[in-house]
Amino acid sequence: MMEEYDRYSIDSIVEYATKLVGHTLREYVTVEQIADFHTRKGSYGNAVEEYYFKYRPNSDSRPDFSEVGLELKTTPVKKNSRGELVAKERLVFTMIDYEAVVNESFEESQFLKKARDVLLITYLSEPDKEPLDYVIEAVVRWGLPEEDLPQIKQDWETIVNKVRSGHAEDISGGDTLYLEAATKARTSKDRRSQPFSNVPAKPRAWALKSSYMTAVQRKAIDGMKLIPRTADEKNLELLELVSARFAPFFGMTEHELAERFELSRSKDLCARITRRILGVEDGDKIEEFEKAGIKAKTMRLRKTGRPKEAMSFPAFDYFDLLETGFDDSSFLGYLEQKYLFVIYREDAAGEYRLSDVCFWQMPEKDLDEARRCYEQMRENVRRGRADVSVGSRENRCCHVRPHGRNSQDTRPQPYGQSVVKKCFWLNQGYLQEEIARVLQS
Structure with missing residues (x-):
């Protein structure tokens, strides 16, 4: 099947993605069901990549649309007890390579390359619906706001400095404000080596906190x-x-x-x-x-x-x-x-x-x-x-x-x-x- 968008044109990619707004994935793909994200995290995003944009999900460190440097991210929102839309979870970007990250600067980091230019697809997660029937609420081209970069850089350096000091095992979500090193262990015993210590540490990924993502979704709200x-x-x-x-x-x-x-x-x-x-x-x-x-x-x-x-x-x-x-x-x-x-x-x-x-x-x-x-x-x-x-x-x-x-x-x-x-x-x-x-x- 021929692609319905031009991978070499950001405008074409964004225009193709915006067709999803107000619709469900089921209306655009032929697959009957996708894996329950409770048992397999990322299954919804993988379905958008594979069945809508028609490219195979991968663990490549480059942005998803590498030809134009654009990263694709899907993120769920839910309704809280007051009926307000809030982020359901943090926005995960890429695994932290403890061995490599100690040699990076923030400006040239793998995280920033992923987060600099993002096609953000937001969908409403509802407990009584199949994932294919979730409604896509918004599609925006988004990047880290300039006013947030000083704090995000501070968060990044706080985490990386723990790795550099040989204490990756002590990284905590409480260390930072916007950006965090979220645990991504498959089991409670899953560990990775770190460069300046023999103590193994939990595998972690760069992620923007759910509170941060809620504010992103509410950016347009007055007040x-x-x-x-x-x-x-x-x-x-x-x-x-x-x-x-x-x-x-x-x-x-x-x-x-x-x-x-x-x-x-x-x-x-x-x-x-x-x-x-x-x-x-x-x-x-x-x-x-x-x-x-x-x-x-x-x-x-x-x-x-x-x-x-x-x-x-x-x-x-x-x-x-x-x-x-x-x-x-x-x-x-x-x-x-x-x-x-x-x-x-x-x-x-x-x-x-x-x-x-x-x-x-x-x-x-x-x-x-x-x-x-x-x-x-x-x-x-x-x-x-x-x-x-x-x-x-x-x-x-x-x-x-x-x-x-x-x-x-x-x-x-x-x-x-x-x-x-x-x-x-x-x-x-x-x-x-x-x-x-x-x-x-």
Whole structure:
């Protein structure tokens, strides 16, 4: 069968791809079914390559349409509980060759060659449909935005420097903001050699985080704003930019900052101050934070460095807790999120003054401890004892306690009378240790 597009013309390739918008793959190909992507990752993308563009999928390090330097990527979106379209998964580009990557620069890296010019096909993944019947939502020619390159370069160098130091086994998703080294092991025991250590490391691939891809999909939504940058700030990575914005205000109290930005007193005053310092208005989504999945959190530290309060998460549903394992839980999602801690420290007079900012995400080494807290509370619910919590002395990282308005603010449990609403909290002592660790590093 003759090709219906010219591989030597980007315009022809893009025009051919846009025919898919609003349609399903089944309408254009003769194959009856494709492999379930739950059992074989990449099967949908492979089907688009093989049956629509009519070229055999391969592991070539060059872009898919090598004649014009264009990479083809398919990426799924799903509807969240609010009916919004969000990225279903990260966007994977190419495997990391530990032996070769240590000799690359970011500008000449295999990742950048793949991500510089991308034909991005977005489809809506729906659980009650066969993959061939997923609707293609959008087709765009896309590349890494210039304003994101400083942060993506920083992420790339953070990962590569771990390989160069002989510690590829310590790479973690929490190390970076936009770009990550996603695990791609076929089994839990799958490992690869690294050049400067005898310790084997998990196989990993270059990937843009799902939070980043959600922001890409929402780029056209009104209200998402980039942090405005001066010419001197153009090449700063995100933490450097945020730190530079906050530094002039260190030492000021909440009241002084409210007067400085002409803000009235309100429950969310500190959050509004944070937005003003960053140069965005109330109600605007901060594009950089959306891409990195960052949530700003005000932390008030006493003179000792101990947080004034533990850090809470939304109240959980007792039925959901019983039915959902830790790996699929909202709690794990909160822990894997990255936070911007805006820190106010208590002075000798008892006033809280803006003192530091830092990014924090629970280290992977602590997730097992959080899992233990989750499973302990889950077992309490299973025994019909949802009234029994997990105390802060029982777990180094987390605990469970009420999160309702009062004792009458309850929720039903599977095996017993309704119980006051509860949620998971991060321990004050744990937060004190983690904030000190991050600031020292």
